[in-house]
Amino acid sequence: MSLVNFTTREITCKIVYYGPGRSGKTTNLQYIYGRVPEGRRGRMVSLATKTDRTLFFDFLPLELGQISGFTTRFQLYTVPGQVYYNATRKLVLQGADGVVFVADSQARQLDENIESLQNLQINLLDNGMDVRDLPVVYQYNKQDLPQDLILSKRELDDALNFRQRPSFQADALSGSGVFETLKGVSELVLRRLSEVSTA
Amino acid sequence: MTTDLNPRYSFETFVLGEPNRVAYNAARSVAESPGASYNPLFIFGPTGLGKTHLLMAIGNRAQSVSEGFSVEYLTVDEFLEAYQVATAMGQADSFRNRFEGVGLLLVDDIQFLAHRRPVQGELLRLLSGFQESGQQMVLTSDTPPADIEDMDERLLRKLDGGLVVDVAPPDREMRRQILEQRAEERGADFEAEVIEAVAAFEVGNVRELLGLLNRLAAFQAVSETPVTADAARAMLDWEVPAEEAVMPIETPRAAEVEDDPFDMTPLFIDMPETDEFADFLSDVSSTVEQQIEVWRERLAASILRWQPEGYRTARLEQAMQSDEVMAPIERLVGQFEADIGRLQEMQEAMREVAPERANDIAFFDPDRVAEAEHLVQKAVRELGALPGPSEAYSPGAFVESGANRVAVTAVGATVSDPGKRYNPLVFVGGPGVGKTHLLHVVGHGLATRDNFWVACMSTQQFLDELQQAIDDDRWDAFRARFGKVDALLIDDVQLLAGRRHSQEEFFYLFNRLLEAGKQVVLTCNVSPRDIEGLDERIVSRFEGGLVAQLDSPDRDLRRAVIIKRLEDLYGAAELDLVDYLAARPASSVRGVLGLVQRVLSAADARGVDPSGRLARELIEGAIPAREDGSRSIRTSGVTSAPGVIHSQDKVIWRWPDPVERIIEELV
Numbered sequence: 126m127s128l129v130n131f132t133t134r135e136i137t138c139k140i141v142y143y144g145p146g147r148s149g150k151t152t153n154l155q156y157i158y159g160r161v162p163e164g165r166r167g168r169m170v171s172l173a174t175k176t177d178r179t180l181f182f183d184f185l186p187l188e189l190g191q192i193s194g195f196t197t198r199f200q201l202y203t204v205p206g207q208v209y210y211n212a213t214r215k216l217v218l219q220g221a222d223g224v225v226f227v228a229d230s231q232a233r234q235l236d237e238n239i240e241s242l243q244n245l246q247i248n249l250l251d252n253g254m255d256v257r258d259l260p261v262v263y264q265y266n267k268q269d270l271p272q273d274l275i276l277s278k279r280e281l282d283d284a285l286n287f288r289q290r291p292s293f294q295a296d297a298l299s300g301s302g303v304f305e306t307l308k309g310v311s312e313l314v315l316r317r318l319s320e321v322s323t324a
Numbered sequence: 325m326t327t328d329l330n331p332r333y334s335f336e337t338f339v340l341g342e343p344n345r346v347a348y349n350a351a352r353s354v355a356e357s358p359g360a361s362y363n364p365l366f367i368f369g370p371t372g373l374g375k376t377h378l379l380m381a382i383g384n385r386a387q388s389v390s391e392g393f394s395v396e397y398l399t400v401d402e403f404l405e406a407y408q409v410a411t412a413m414g415q416a417d418s419f420r421n422r423f424e425g426v427g428l429l430l431v432d433d434i435q436f437l438a439h440r441r442p443v444q445g446e447l448l449r450l451l452s453g454f455q456e457s458g459q460q461m462v463l464t465s466d467t468p469p470a471d472i473e474d475m476d477e478r479l480l481r482k483l484d485g486g487l488v489v490d491v492a493p494p495d496r497e498m499r500r501q502i503l504e505q506r507a508e509e510r511g512a513d514f515e516a517e518v519i520e521a522v523a524a525f526e527v528g529n530v531r532e533l534l535g536l537l538n539r540l541a542a543f544q545a546v547s548e549t550p551v552t553a554d555a556a557r558a559m560l561d562w563e564v565p566a567e568e569a570v571m572p573i574e575t576p577r578a579a580e581v582e583d584d585p586f587d588m589t590p591l592f593i594d595m596p597e598t599d600e601f602a603d604f605l606s607d608v609s610s611t612v613e614q615q616i617e618v619w620r621e622r623l624a625a626s627i628l629r630w631q632p633e634g635y636r637t638a639r640l641e642q643a644m645q646s647d648e649v650m651a652p653i654e655r656l657v658g659q660f661e662a663d664i665g666r667l668q669e670m671q672e673a674m675r676e677v678a679p680e681r682a683n684d685i686a687f688f689d690p691d692r693v694a695e696a697e698h699l700v701q702k703a704v705r706e707l708g709a710l711p712g713p714s715e716a717y718s719p720g721a722f723v724e725s726g727a728n729r730v731a732v733t734a735v736g737a738t739v740s741d742p743g744k745r746y747n748p749l750v751f752v753g754g755p756g757v758g759k760t761h762l763l764h765v766v767g768h769g770l771a772t773r774d775n776f777w778v779a780c781m782s783t784q785q786f787l788d789e790l791q792q793a794i795d796d797d798r799w800d801a802f803r804a805r806f807g808k809v810d811a812l813l814i815d816d817v818q819l820l821a822g823r824r825h826s827q828e829e830f831f832y833l834f835n836r837l838l839e840a841g842k843q844v845v846l847t848c849n850v851s852p853r854d855i856e857g858l859d860e861r862i863v864s865r866f867e868g869g870l871v872a873q874l875d876s877p878d879r880d881l882r883r884a885v886i887i888k889r890l891e892d893l894y895g896a897a898e899l900d901l902v903d904y905l906a907a908r909p910a911s912s913v914r915g916v917l918g919l920v921q922r923v924l925s926a927a928d929a930r931g932v933d934p935s936g937r938l939a940r941e942l943i944e945g946a947i948p949a950r951e952d953g954s955r956s957i958r959t960s961g962v963t964s965a966p967g968v969i970h971s972q973d974k975v976i977w978r979w980p981d982p983v984e985r986i987i988e989e990l991v
C-alpha cells in the first residue's frame with residue numbers, strides 16, 4: 126500500500142508503535158482514542174491478555190477527512206512487545222509508513238529498549254525495508270516516574286537515537302507528549318508526499 | 325487558490341465590546357449593502373483580536389443577504405501567489421479578470437505587502453476598478469495603512485478614502501464576556517468569581533485568553549472539587565512550559581473491561597477537552613497542504629523554465645489551476661518535459677532539412693508533438709522525393725518457382741516484419757533472373773504499410789543523389805533525407821565497386837538504418853564477396869543478413885513465365901507452343917521472354933497465330949553451326965554465372981544443367 130493514491134485520491138498513513146513489552150505503546154493509542162471525536166475514529170481493535178499484554182496488535186483507524194482534495198486516513202498500530210511474538214511484529218511492520226519507537230525510560234529497562242530496537246531493524250530488513258529510509262521518531266515514555274529511576278532525554282538519545290531522529294519525552298498515561306509524538310511522526314511521513322512519484 | 329469562508333465566524337459569535345464596536349458596526353453595514361457604504365473598508369489591529377473573524381463574518385452575512393452573491397476571501401499570501409504566477413506567465417490580465425464577477429473581495433493581512441511595489445500597484449488598480457463598478461473590498465492589517473513600510477502613496481490615499489477602523493485589545497468586561505461565552509459553549513461550569521479572576525489577567529489578545537480557559541478547564545476536569553478563584557489565579561500564574569505542566573490523572577485502562585479479553589474498546593470518562601486532536605488535525609492539514617504546495621512549485625518551476633524559451637505550457641497551467649492535483653506530479657511534469665525533448669529533436673531535424681521552417685509554432689507546443697513530427701516528415705519528402713518502387717514491376721507479374729523460392733520466402737518475411745528478420749536482404753543472381761523485379765515486389769509490399777516510407781532506386785540513382793549533395797554542399801540534407809526512410813531498397817550494388825567515397829557514405833547510411841531497425845534490401849549480380857573493390861566492412865555486413873540466390877529459370881519456371889505472358893496477351897496459350905518453348909533452356913527469365921517475343925513478332929509479321937510449329941520453324945531453321953554454339957558455351961560460362969559463390973548455410977544453389985545452357989546460348 127502506498128502513502129498516496131492519486132487515482133482514488135487517498136492518503137493513508139500506516140504508523141506502527143514499536144518498542145519493548147510494557148513500554149506504553151497501547152497506552153499511547155488509548156490516549157489518542159480518548160481524544161478523537163467519535164466521528165473521526167473507527168473502532169479500536171485491541172487484542173490483549175487479562176494482564177494487559179498485547180497479544181496480537183492494537184489497531185486504531187483515524188479519519189481526518191478531506192485535506193486538499195485527498196481523503197486522509199491514519200492507521201495506528203501497536204506491536205506486542207514481548208520477545209516471543211516476533212512473527213506478529215514482523216507482520217504488523219509490513220507496509221508501515223512510519224514508526225514510533227516507544228522506549229521505557231526506566232534505567233533498568235535500557236537493555237530491553239536496545240534489544241527491541243535491534244529487533245526492529247532486523248524485522249524491517251526481513252520485510253525488505255531500510256530503516257534509513259523510514260520515518261522513525263522516538264518516544265521516551267514514563268517520564269513521570271521519579272528522576273532516580275529514569276534516564277534523561279539526553280541519555281536515552283545517546284543510547285538509542287544515533288541517527289538523530291526527532292525524540293519526545295512522554296507520560297502516555299496522562300497523555301503528555303502523546304500527540305507531540307504523533308505529530309512528529311506524521312510530519313516526517315507526510316513530508317514524503319512530495320517525494321512519492323508513483324501512484 | 326482562495327480559502328473557504330469558515331461558517332463559524334459570524335457576527336453572532338463575535339463578542340462585541342467597546343474596543344471593537346466601531347469596527348463591528350462598519351463591518352455589518354458593509355456586509356448588508358456591499359459596495360454602497362464604505363469602500364474600501366480597512367480594519368486594523370494587533371493579532372488575535374478577531375480581524376479575520378470579522379472579515380469572514382462580513383462574507384458570510386453578505387452571502388446570506390443576497391443569494392448567489394460572489395464573495396472571495398484571500399490571504400495576502402494567496403493574493404501574492406496568484407499575482408506572481410500570473411505575471412510569471414505573462415498573464416497579468418487574467419489576474420485582473422478573475423476578480424471580475426466578485427461582488428465582495430476580502431483580503432487578509434495586507435501588511436505583508438510592505439516593500440512589494442509591483443503588487444501594491446496591482447492592488448491599487450484592482451481597487452480603482454472595484455470602486456468604479458461598485459464591487460466591495462475589505463482589507464485587514466495589523467497596523468494602520470500609513471505604518472505599513474514602503475507603501476505606494478496612491479494606494480495609501482485610496483485606502484484612506486474609504487473607512488479605516490481599528491480593533492483594540494479586549495477590556496476586562498469584554499474578556500469576561502468572552503470567557504463566559506466560551507465556557508458555556510464547551511459545557512464547562514465555572515464559578516463567576518473564577519471567570520472574573522481570569523478576566524482580570526491583562527492578556528493581549530483573545531487567543532491567549534482562550535488558552536487560559538483551556539488550562540482551567542483541564543484542571544477543573546481532574547480536580548475533585550470545583551476550582552476556586554484563588555486556585556485559578558495561582559494556576560494561571562504558573563510560568564511553566566506546557567510540556568512539564570503535566571497533571572497526573574487516573575485513567576481507566578482497557579484491562580478494566582473484565583469480561584471479554586477480545587473486546588478492548590477502551591472506556592473513557594469524558595476527558596477535559598483540550599483540543600489536542602483538532603490541533604493535530606490542523607498540523608496534518610498544513611503539512612499536507614505544504615506538500616501540495618511543493619507540487620505546485622514543481623509545476624511553476626517547470627512553467628518558468630520552459631515558457632521563456634517559448635514553449636506553450638498550457639497543460640501545466642491547467643494542472644496548476646485545478647484546485648486538486650490531478651496526477652502524480654513527477655509523471656505529469658516528466659511527460660511534459662519528455663514531449664519538449666521530442667519537440668527539440670524534431671526542431672533539430674527540421675533545421676537540417678528546412679531551416680526556414682524550424683520555428684514553426686508546432687515545435688513549441690508539447691501538445692502538438694505529432695504535428696511537429698508530421699511537419700518534419702513532410703519537409704523531408706519535399707526535399708526531393710526519393711523514388712519508390714516502380715509500377716513496371718508489379719507483384720502479380722512475378723512468377724515463383726523452385727529457382728527463386730528461397731528469395732520469395734524471404735520477401736514474405738521481410739514484408740510482414742520489416743527490419744526484424746533478414747537485414748539486409750541481398751538478392752544475388754545472374755542477369756535477367758528477376759532480382760530487380762523482386763526488389764520492387766518487396767517495395768510494393770512494404771509500401772502498403774501505414775506511414776511507411778520506402779525508397780527504391782538503382783545504385784546509379786543513389787550515386788547521382790550523392791554527387792548532387794556533394795556539389796550543392798548539402799550533406800546534412802542528404803543524410804537527413806535518406807536517414808528518414810523506413811526501408812531502403814537499392815538495385816545493383818556491385819556498381820559501388822571501386823568507389824571509395826561513395827562506399828563510405830553508403831556504409832554510414834547503411835549502418836544508421838540498420839541500427840535504427842530500418843529494412844535494407846539490395847541486389848547484386850554476383851556474390852558480394854566476389855565484387856572486387858568492395859570494402860570488406862560492407863561485404864561482411866551484407867553477409868550478416870541473408871544473401872538469397874535467384875537461380876536461372878528451371879523448366880517449371882520457364883513454363884510458368886511463358887504461359888503467363890501468352891495468357892496476358894491472348895487470353896490463352898497454345899499447349900504445343902508452351903511445351904516447345906519451355907523445353908528450351910534459358911539462363912534468365914529475360915531470355916525466356918525474349919524467346920517468346922521472337923515467336924510473337926514472327927507470328928505477327930506473318931499474320932498467323934503463334935504456335936509450336938511456327939516456333940520450331942523459326943528457331944530450329946535458324947540453328948547456327950554447333951561449333952559456334954560450343955564457343956559460346958565458354959563465353960556463357962564466364963558471363964552468366966561468374967563465380968556466384970554461396971555461403972553454404974544461407975544460399976541455396978542449383979547449378980543449371982550444362983546441356984541446357986549450351987542450347988540456351990544457341991538461341
Ligand SMILES: Nc1nc2c(ncn2[C@@H]2O[C@H](COP(=O)(O)OP(=O)(O)OP(=O)(O)O)[C@@H](O)[C@H]2O)c(=O)[nH]1
Pocket residue numbers: 144145146147148149150151152153177178179180203204205206207266267268269270295296297298299
Ligand atoms: N508511570 C507510567 N506508566 C505508564 C506509562 N505509560 C504506560 N504505563 C504503564 O505501563 C504498563 C504497560 O503499558 P502498555 O501500554 O500496556 O504497554 P505496551 O507497550 O503496550 O506493552 P505490550 O503490549 O506488552 O508490548 C501499563 O501498566 C501502563 O499503565 C507512563 O508514561 N508512565
Ligand SMILES: [Mg+2]
Pocket residue numbers: 150151152177178179203204205206
Ligand atoms: Mg500493548
